Amino acid sequence: MSTPTPGADLPRTWYAKRSRLITAVVGAVILVGLCVLALMLPEKGGWGFGSRAGVAFTGVLGLGAMLMLGRPKVVAAAGGVTVVNLVRTTHLEWAQIVRVYLRPGDPWVYIDMSDGDTLPVMGIQTSNGKAQAISAARELRALAEKYGTAPDER
Structure with a gap:
């Protein structure tokens, strides 16, 4: 890493x-x-x-x-990723991110974490435009692969 x-x-x-x-x-x-x-x-x-x-x-x-x-957002920084959802804020180190994905029909991006949990990332959602959400998911996935231990995309 x-x-x-x-x-x-x-x-x-x-x-x-x-x-x-x-x-x-x-x-x-x-x-x-x-x-x-x-x-x-x-x-x-x-x-x-x-x-x-x-x-x-x-x-x-x-x-x-x-x-x-309207609060949800996701911030990628040198220290990791901060996911702000409706009432909860979660900070993840890059190494904790195993996979970033947006499946067809999903309302927002999800992150699979190294502890086996899945975290919804409501800051990147398809309601803002499907193409934008796909592009943002790809960007976040590329950053996770660059700085963390994310293996491959699905």
Whole structure:
């Protein structure tokens, strides 16, 4: 195994640009919509300050949930690969990566690890374009083969 030296190919970051944009826009619409609703609710019928604040806070939670859906990315650097999925971030040394693959019909890339586990890499997904996902998977696979112990591709 060779230790990566800083070069033109590292660091490299992949993320689903389209998904990130859509989730941010939808989250903003949720927030603005619920804040406008909170302001327009009549005081009659029990819609006091606390109730209105609760509606607006629900908008904040909606925005947070949508931003979390847009969070996935993968960063390849000299020290290995960091995979950021919805709520979990996993750092892998290059030697831990056995195989990187994207099978037909898979929504995103997967990494087989040396401990036998499989890690979904939601930052490279087909919803951003099938050709882009295939290209990104090939790039990540090439980096894993260059810096790690990944044997062959399937």
